[in-house]
Amino acid sequence: MSKTALITGLTGQDGSYLAELLLEKEYKVYGLVRRSSTNNLTRIHHYSDRVELISGDLLDQHSLMDAIEQAQPDELYNLASQSYVPLSWTQPSLTAEYTAIGVSRLLESIRRVKPDTKFYQASSSEVFGQPDESPQTEKTAFRPRNPYGTSKAYAHWLTCNYREHYNLYACCGITYTHESPRRGAEFVFRKITQGAAMIKLGLAKELKLGNLDARRDWCHAKDAVAAMCLMLQQDTPEDYIIGSGKTHSVRELVDTAFQYVGLNYHDYVSVDPEFYRPDEAVQLVGSIEEIKLQLGWEPKYTFADLVQEMVDYDLKELHENRL
Ligand code: NAP
Numbered sequence: 001m002s003k004t005a006l007i008t009g010l011t012g013q014d015g016s017y018l019a020e021l022l023l024e025k026e027y028k029v030y031g032l033v034r035r036s037s038t039n040n041l042t043r044i045h046h047y048s049d050r051v052e053l054i055s056g057d058l059l060d061q062h063s064l065m066d067a068i069e070q071a072q073p074d075e076l077y078n079l080a081s082q083s084y085v086p087l088s089w090t091q092p093s094l095t096a097e098y099t100a101i102g103v104s105r106l107l108e109s110i111r112r113v114k115p116d117t118k119f120y121q122a123s124s125s126e127v128f129g130q131p132d133e134s135p136q137t138e139k140t141a142f143r144p145r146n147p148y149g150t151s152k153a154y155a156h157w158l159t160c161n162y163r164e165h166y167n168l169y170a171c172c173g174i175t176y177t178h179e180s181p182r183r184g185a186e187f188v189f190r191k192i193t194q195g196a197a198m199i200k201l202g203l204a205k206e207l208k209l210g211n212l213d214a215r216r217d218w219c220h221a222k223d224a225v226a227a228m229c230l231m232l233q234q235d236t237p238e239d240y241i242i243g244s245g246k247t248h249s250v251r252e253l254v255d256t257a258f259q260y261v262g263l264n265y266h267d268y269v270s271v272d273p274e275f276y277r278p279d280e281a282v283q284l285v286g287s288i289e290e291i292k293l294q295l296g297w298e299p300k301y302t303f304a305d306l307v308q309e310m311v312d313y314d315l316k317e318l319h320e321n322r323l
Pocket of ligand 1: 081
């Protein structure tokens, strides 16, 4: 019999890929979507007739209970949050409302309405902040360094607490940065692929960036959502690190993207002190040994695949809409 999933954050990068994956697996998919005065369904427009949209908001407990009542999900993936770290400094209370207390509302709703729902919480490597070891594992201590990471740490521990106290099937995927052509333009990976495409097409002359030697653990969003789905297919809930297990520098990313469009980045990229952040004392990079061992998951896309897919997408999109 086919399963039913409810996804919060359906309209975001991960939600849109996860829904696609679950539709391929013949799930009945419901998405919790908040009202917007403009169209926020652009990432799912190609299959929006195959998913059921339920109006709701992480800020509103009743809407969450009603959504679970209506969907009767076997699996609930909480991918909704205020997901942009810099904004969490200017809107710390709202970030906590969405990203921390919103999870409390969801877990309470599951417990009261359908406690046999399997629950996935989108945790983040930002919970480690300035970690005392590298690579980080599922056992590394949390030391978040911004309101976003602090809210995610609350949500993470609350999910573990509900698992232990109420015996819910609830687990957290601690994801490192993951990207795709559906990534928001404010994130550095997308800024670079878009920047290279714009310069190639003559739509921009330069690209200003921060610290080119900063290193990140980047993987493809499609790989990340495959891991999330796998985590809810087990007999017992476990938390896992989800990442590439490797780091690449911003410089490597810039070089790969510009080389791909036949340009030398030295001619176009400058370092702007406004965006500059010093190197981290300890690298944020996840050990994916546990998820490999227990679930047999590992990323399928390489770093170069990801850069090329995003540059190709940006070239096509700019060509169609800006030229
Ligand atoms: P995203 O593209 O920013 O999408 C966020 C989603 O949350 C959107 O669908 C948004 O809806 C929804 N949302 C925000 N506030 C809401 C609210 N109050 N009620 C209901 N929905 C709300 O994020 P993403 O990249 O897909 O990330 C998915 C999850 O993974 C997030 O929890 C994020 O924090 C976490 N994460 C992401 C990364 C990454 O590299 N992408 C890394 C670590 C963790 P609208 O369309 O209406 O704005």
